[in-house]
Amino acid sequence: MRIITNRIKQYMESAALLKAIIDNAIDGIITINGRGIVESINPASCKLFLYTPEEVIGNNISMLMPPPYKEQHDEYIARYQRTREPHIIGIGREVTGLRKDGTTFPFRLAVSEVPYAERKIFAGFIHDLSREKEAEEQLKEYATHLEELVENRTYALKETVTALQQAKEEVSFSLVKEKELGQLKSRFVSMASHEFRTPLSAVQLSASLIEKYALPYDNENIRKHVAKIKGSVGILTGILNDFLSLEKLEAGKVEVSCTPFDLVKFSEEITEELQLVAKQNQSIIYQHTGTASLVSLDPNLLRHCVTNLIGNAIKYSGENTFIEFNTEIGQERCVITIRDNGIGIPEADQKHLFEAFFRAHNTGNIPGTGLGLNIVARYASLMDGSVDFKSNVNQGTLFTITFPIA
The missing domain is CATH 3.30.450.20 (PAS domain)
Structure with missing residues (x-):
């Protein structure tokens, strides 16, 4: 039981x-x-x-x-x-x-x-199986969405590749045309420089001979017009020099040849030369700071930089003014400054100052090509230097060129 x-x-x-x-x-x-x-x-x-x-x-x-x-x-x-x-x-x-x-x-x-x-x-x-089926449907929808997305992206990518190919062909064509244009420009500048220099030299020589032959007559009008001829020839020569310098820079033909030289003697010679073309009662005052005087730079490129800046100071300053030209050689750098009390540079124009063919809006009828400062900056850069400036309208401008001491 x-x-x-x-x-x-x-x-x-x-x-x-x-x-x-x-x-x-x-x-x-x-x-x-x-x-x-x-x-x-x-x-x-x-x-x-x-x-x-x-x-x-x-x-x-x-x-x-x-x-x-x-x-x-x-x-x-x-x-x-x-x-x-x-x-x-x-x-x-x-x-x-x-x-x-x-x-x-x-x-x-x-x-x-x-x-x-x-x-x-x-x-x-x-x-x-409700949840599994819902998940499957979601996966199918997601897969369909991904397929559509991939298809759209693939289509967009194909369009982008096609556009890039067209852009590449256009750029290649533009580069060829630009190269041809550059070569044409280079030939024109070289030809113009050579062809213009010959008649300009003849005009300059003829003006000097007229001035010599007119001395016995002591005619003020003759002297005035001869001076105008010489001044115009000088302006045209400067324009040709600027264009030729720019063409060489663009073509990469400017070779830097640094060599030791006496900066003080170099600067004194430039001061004497430019004092002769200064305006009435304009004085270029040169001063050197420091005991060292030797630097290793390209004297030809540096001469172009300094004469351009002092030439601008003469051009944009009035009569009875001073132009300060200073050099300084320290242990780490060489500094060259040119200061004037001329018309100055408007603040709105200062950011464009070193662009080719740019001229400040307050230059008026003062002649110039707008190439000088662009060439100065590029020449200084070729010697590992830099150019800076400070300026106020009607108060003058200070340009500073700085080179490192090797």
């Missing part, structure tokens, strides 16, 4: 455990008999189909199937009974369930035959 009691107790415990497992299973579990009538349904299934157990138990399982599964479920069961192949009914198959509210959802169905109390029942295991 005790043995029977223990067995009954074990059976009851096993049944309770089985019921607890079924009731708490994540997947749905439904059992049906051989005619397709539902005998049990666990809470997970009720949650999936939105039915209570009382609404399902005792009814045909087809109530949980949408068309065409509803019409075919009896054939599924009959086929299973004939062939004993569970996969025909749906092991691992994806099928569609019908909820109480009429909506459907996908699930994976597995069916097992379970012998029970001298009869056979069928247990269906239902795994909801």
Whole structure:
């Protein structure tokens, strides 16, 4: 009797455990008999189909199937009974369930035959695939979006490559034309420089001879016009020199030849030369600071820089004025400054001052090409130097050229 009691107790415990497992299973579990009538349904299934157990138990399982599964479920069961192949009914198959509210959802169905109390029942295991399908749809949409994006980007890239190719061809064509134009300009400048210098030299010589032959007549008008001729020749010669210098710089033909020389003697000679062309009562005052006087620079390029800056100081300053010309040689650098008290440079024009062909707006009728300061800056740079300035309108300008001491 005790043995029977223990067995009954074990059976009851096993049944309770089985019921607890079924009731708490994540997947749905439904059992049906051989005619397709539902005998049990666990809470997970009720949650999936939105039915209570009382609404399902005792009814045909087809109530949980949408068309065409509803019409075919009896054939599924009959086929299973004939062939004993569970996969025909749906092991691992994806099928569609019908909820109480009429909506459907996908699930994976597995069916097992379970012998029970001298009869056979069928247990269906239902795994909801709603989230997986949603994820798949999202992935498909994302993949489609990526494909469209890649296609659009590829198309845009092709257009960009085509545009770049066209731009490259245009740039190549422009470079060829620019090279041809540069060569033409170089030939013209060289030819013009040579052809203009010859008649200018003749004019200069003729003016000097006229001045010499007119001395016995002591005619003020002759002297005045001869001076105008010489002045005009000087201006044209300066313009030709500027164009020729620019052409050499653009062509890379300017060679720097640094050699040691006496900066003080060099500067005194320039001061004497330019004092002769200064305006009435204009004085160029030269001063050197320091005991050293030797520097290693290109004297020809430096002469051009200094004479241009002092020439500008003469040109843009009035009569009865002073032009300060200073040099200084220290341990690390050589500094050259030219200061005048002329018309100055407007603040709005200062940022463009070293650009080729640029002239300040307050120069008026004062002659010039706008090339001088551009050439000065580039010559100084070729000698590893730099040019700076400070200026105020009607108060004058200070130019500073600085070279490092090797």
